[in-house]
Amino acid sequence: MTTNTTHQLTLLSDVSMQSKLFKDSLEKGIQLDVNIVSVSELAQENASQPDLGDFVLIDYHYLDDEKFEMYNQAKSSLSNNIREIVINCPKDVASSHLFKWRNLVGVFYVDDDLSLLLKGMQKIMQDEMWLSRKVAQDYIEHFRCANTVTTSQVYANLTKREKEIIRLLGHGASNLQIADELFVSENTVKTHLHNIFKKINAKNRLQALLWANNNIALEERV
CATH class of the missing domain: 1.10.10.10 (Winged helix-like DNA-binding domain superfamily/Winged helix DNA-binding domain)
Incomplete structure (x- = not known):
């Protein structure tokens, strides 16, 4: 199945052999160009910041607190409509640990294989969500109750x-x-x-x- 080629997809990661291999597999599987952008690139001053596009793929373990704040600043300055996809998420992670991503549309776990990831990405590119029922319910309930954002x-x-x-x-x-x-x-x-x-x-x-x-x-x- 071919995805909507008007979408722009960014893999938020340092450039490495592993990230390049993942990028190649993803591009082949969903027939969509994937850009690799590191947090350090987003944080550069006096330089044109890279465009994060419509969707951002984020490795759960890549963003520590400092990197997450840098990412949030860049996201708010570039676009308010970026949708976020978390990969390599621990299977037993508490839903609350995912609430910091306010535009979450997909979660993939460490034991998900490539075929499942590609299937989920196809759905996401068609404007669907790829969340477990529990995460989806917890996520909606959290923001319904909070009715607010966390002060940065x-x-x-x-x-x-x-x-x-x-x-x-x-x-x-x-x-x-x-x-x-x-x-x-x-x-x-x-x-x-x-x-x-x-x-x-x-x-x-x-x-x-x-x-x-x-x-x-x-x-x-x-």
């Missing part, structure tokens, strides 16, 4: 004034409205926004707004 460490590291401004920006306020709300000049707001954009790796106001909605918990946005 980057937000926690902003200054008090920067937090006020990014929260107002997240509500859709203009620079003038932010200035009136905080009793500062519009130029002061622009200066703060410039600093905020650098810290959250946003290139424009829309990216900053998307970042705010994906990195600030609901209870902290009020």
